[in-house]
Amino acid sequence: MSGAVKRALGTIAGxxxxxxxxxxxxxxxVRSQEAYEWLxxxxxxxxxxxxxxxxxxxxxxxxxxxxxLNFVLHGLLGDGVASSTRFDPQAKxxxxxLRGREVExxxxxx
Amino acid sequence: MIRIGxxxxxxxxxxxxxxxxxxxxxxxxxxGDYLAELTMLILGRDRMKDSGLGYAKxxxxxxxxxxxxxxxxxxxxxxxxxxLNPEGLARKLDAKVGYVTGDDLKxxxxxxxxxxxxxxxxxxxxCLNQGAQVVVTGRxxxxxxxxxxxxxxxxxxxxxxxxLAGATVAGHVLECGTQATGGNYSFFTExxxxxxxxxxxxxxxxxxxxxxxxxxxxxxxxxxxxxxxxLYEIGAPEYLGPDVTTHFDTIxxxxxxxxxxxxxTKGSPPPDTLKVCLNTLxxxxxxxxxxLTGLDVGAKAELVKRQLHDAIGEESLTWTLARTxxxxxxxEERASALLHVTIKTADPKRAKGFSxxxxxxxxxxxxxxxxxxxxxxxxxxxxxxxAYVHRDxxxxxxxxx
Numbered sequence: 001m002s003g004a005v006k007r008a009l010g011t012i013a014g015x016x017x018x019x020x021x022x023x024x025x026x027x028x029x030v031r032s033q034e035a036y037e038w039l040x041x042x043x044x045x046x047x048x049x050x051x052x053x054x055x056x057x058x059x060x061x062x063x064x065x066x067x068x069l070n071f072v073l074h075g076l077l078g079d080g081v082a083s084s085t086r087f088d089p090q091a092k093x094x095x096x097x098l099r100g101r102e103v104e105x106x107x108x109x110x
Numbered sequence: 111m112i113r114i115g116x117x118x119x120x121x122x123x124x125x126x127x128x129x130x131x132x133x134x135x136x137x138x139x140x141x142g143d144y145l146a147e148l149t150m151l152i153l154g155r156d157r158m159k160d161s162g163l164g165y166a167k168x169x170x171x172x173x174x175x176x177x178x179x180x181x182x183x184x185x186x187x188x189x190x191x192x193x194l195n196p197e198g199l200a201r202k203l204d205a206k207v208g209y210v211t212g213d214d215l216k217x218x219x220x221x222x223x224x225x226x227x228x229x230x231x232x233x234x235x236x237c238l239n240q241g242a243q244v245v246v247t248g249r250x251x252x253x254x255x256x257x258x259x260x261x262x263x264x265x266x267x268x269x270x271x272x273x274l275a276g277a278t279v280a281g282h283v284l285e286c287g288t289q290a291t292g293g294n295y296s297f298f299t300e301x302x303x304x305x306x307x308x309x310x311x312x313x314x315x316x317x318x319x320x321x322x323x324x325x326x327x328x329x330x331x332x333x334x335x336x337x338x339x340x341l342y343e344i345g346a347p348e349y350l351g352p353d354v355t356t357h358f359d360t361i362x363x364x365x366x367x368x369x370x371x372x373x374x375t376k377g378s379p380p381p382d383t384l385k386v387c388l389n390t391l392x393x394x395x396x397x398x399x400x401x402l403t404g405l406d407v408g409a410k411a412e413l414v415k416r417q418l419h420d421a422i423g424e425e426s427l428t429w430t431l432a433r434t435x436x437x438x439x440x441x442e443e444r445a446s447a448l449l450h451v452t453i454k455t456a457d458p459k460r461a462k463g464f465s466x467x468x469x470x471x472x473x474x475x476x477x478x479x480x481x482x483x484x485x486x487x488x489x490x491x492x493x494x495x496x497a498y499v500h501r502d503x504x505x506x507x508x509x510x511x
Contacts, residue, residue: 014297016341020345021495022494023345027340064359066358067337068341070347079493080494080495082389082491082492083494085452087430
């Protein structure tokens with residue numbers, strides 16, 4: 001195992017996010033089995049909240065068949081898109097915000 | 111195999127998609143999703159103005175352009191463009207039309223502006239079995255637009271859980287149009303994302319499918335573009351629907367020279383309850399954005415906040431300061447921060463008064479005062495809530511005209 005390098009998570013991970021009423025969902029996926037094993041260990045609920053400090057209560061689901069994790073960020077959008085005063089009321093760019101955060105990524109995954 | 115295309119992912123999607131899908135190659139069925147939680151509110155406000163409205167008007171324009179072409183090619187059209195008024199829309203179409211009704215639960219939820227249960231696939235299948243060339247529905251789950259035609263075509267039973275789950279996955283991939291074919295895609299720099307083609311699912315009798323698009327269209331269908339769409343607006347891996355519970359952790363994606371194969375999907379019985387989309391009018395909102403340039407950005411924000419609070423009170427105002435400014439900037443825009451303020455109030459007069467109060471500051475506030483867009487008179491806003499009712503309380507019906 002070689003070292004880790006600080007890079008944007010989006011260097012190796014894709015994401016898509018959206019709204020369900022007042023909740024936002026954020027799916028994150030990677031493109032190899034090795035990368036999924038790392039992601040699954042790395043991107044815990046606590047880590048997600050650290051990277052996206054605006055998140056409150058978070059549920060986390062594993063989808064190993066898609067090499068993906070799905071997060072539900074409860075209540076992020078208040079009473080839903082038509083009412084939310086949030087900057088991105090439908091959470092469309094939440095995933096791209098996460099991809100832009102810099103994290104320690106193992107060198108062999110880059 | 112049945113070949114089902116999609117030509118719309120929301121009310122406002124590419125108008126020419128219907129024609130592109132019909133002219134681009136062979137299809138058996140062309141579907142379109144026009145409804146989102148927010149759309150129901152928009153249609154609800156249309157209906158308040160004119161009880162003959164409440165459907166997606168853009169679909170009618172597409173039919174004026176394309177209905178003859180679809181009938182000529184024998185392509186069936188299945189859409190949820192009926193919104194709050196599927197019968198009203200159905201009666202405007204010159205073809206053998208079926209519509210699905212029974213989703214409207216306003217009588218049960220009188221305080222709501224709109225109250226619609228998410229219906230499933232079986233009424234759509236019934237319309238098609240009775241020979242409908244066009245099926246319009248109100249609030250059905252987005253995936254039902256694909257599951258219904260597949261179930262009718264193969265004669266599936268109501269407890270063919272794995273088949274229904276497979277078709278639900280195909281429907282979930284298709285329901286947002288080009289989001290499956292390279293639109294809004296994290297790795298967009300790796301493909302030609304200029305004008306993605308709309309997606310197609312070739313569904314087999316066992317419910318598995320191939321996701322593809324017409325030859326010569328832009329975008330891409332890869333394991334990554336399909337994965338992205340599978341992750342859109344989902345919660346737990348047990349994806350609950352009115353017809354089947356679909357287990358997203360059983361889906362297998364494999365690359366194919368024409369797109370992506372989806373197989374392995376397992377289904378189980380659906381819950382006893384149906385989800386209901388409730389929109390109520392929450393009050394009125396208004397907003398504006400102050401531009402704060404150069405020095406003392408924090409103090410400038412404090413001044414304008416204090417002034418607006420003095421003028422109309424602090425209650426129900428939400429402020430956010432986006433520090434987009436840079437010190438010693440070489441463009442005016444890079445020197446500027448954005449201070450957003452929104453008011454949400456039950457009182458329309460206060461929402462309107464907000465505009466006046468903000469504008470009256472123009473010569474009396476921080477140096478460099480300007481706003482990105484002047485505030486309006488204020489607009490009503492909706493509050494979305496989900497409710498659940500037992501499925502026996504909802505009587506969905508297929509009607510042939």
